[in-house]
Amino acid sequence: MQPFEYVAPETLPDALALLRAHGEEAKVLAGGQSLVPLLNYRLAKPHVVVDVNALPFGDIASDDGRLRLGALVRHHQLEESEVVRRRCPVLADAARCIGNVRVRTLGTVGGSLAHADPAAELPAVMTALDARLTVASARGDRHVDARDFFTGLLTTALAPDELLTAVDVPAVPAHGWAVEELSRRAGDFAVVAVVALLTVDGRGHVDDVRLAFAGVADRPVRARAAEDALRGHEPTSERLALAAAAARAALDPPSDAFVSAAYRGMVAGVLCRRALARAVTRALETR
């Protein structure tokens, strides 16, 4: 690692003042599971590392319609939290897919979102859930919807002097859910991941439906065409296959060193169908 100044502010105003003073020269350290590899490889060479782990953003709070996740909530908290399992179980399932157990010990919700790896699970889940992010700076707080937060490869709407502090997600206890992903080895980033959430109404028709992909573009992608193909219809296997085909047709996935675009598209379709089938089963169980 290149030498840097290490600072660990104990209050939010102190942290924000440091970010304002150092701008692009500063890097925020939360769980460190993306930043420290970049430091080890000298791909990141900040002058200042601002360790925010002393700030009070490590709790999961729940009120009537939503969960509020502090930006420092660790992935293992999502896996183990009783209130998450009861009110937004898709978060627990997604967290279980992240990296390895050591990544989940330290890695944080805020860190994953701010790092914005296009193959990461939590950005896709937050996109599916229409989460609202709270961003603080010395100028005050602002709110950003997940759909506007991810602006490109490893790029977000965060300015250098801003800090992500909390994420509000709707509680969706009545939704069937599924997270399906394919990765080359255990612990790898997904080749493709799909998040599905849906409800089935009293007549047996799909009511609310939310579908999002990771790994298929430079940012998480919401599958609106597939959602439209499902909403108001009975979730027969033919209908789910049709929706999965609509989702696949709307994607223009990239090739990389391991996987061709054509293969990625095919996997997206297959995983989408599986995720929908599982989400429908769960929705019918909770109805």
Next chain:
Amino acid sequence: MIARMVLNGRSRQVDVRPEHTLLETLRDTLGIFDVKEGCGEGVCGACTVLLDGRPVSSCLVLAPAVRGRAVTTLRGLERDGGLHPLQEAFVRHGAVQCGFCTPGMLLTALAFLEREPRPDREAIRAALEGNLCRCTGYTKIVDAVEAYARDRGHG
């Protein structure tokens, strides 16, 4: 800078450099060589230590961030100067080939068994999936963890 941490049960004041990882501090400053460096990017599990009882990659933790926290390395498992029963199970089942992955395997397995004392074989395999053995001796490692969990349950 001086960081106070609890290292294998003993409070220590350690001189750390901000740009050092916990792994570098343990090996290069403190001479604790039971922690191994494999990949340096958090994938292989050879540098696993327990931080406040949970497994972390010591290559992905900045040394100054450990102040005030408890770190356990393999050495911290010693029982009255002898092997921990899980280490004995590894010996009995031939679960050690070159030995490089062994400290990480042991610490990961123990942290897992703390939370899930009676796992089945599939759960053990899943718990160890982030620890790579390049001798590919996984079967005997899983055997050893399974036997330890079973015997301890009866003990």
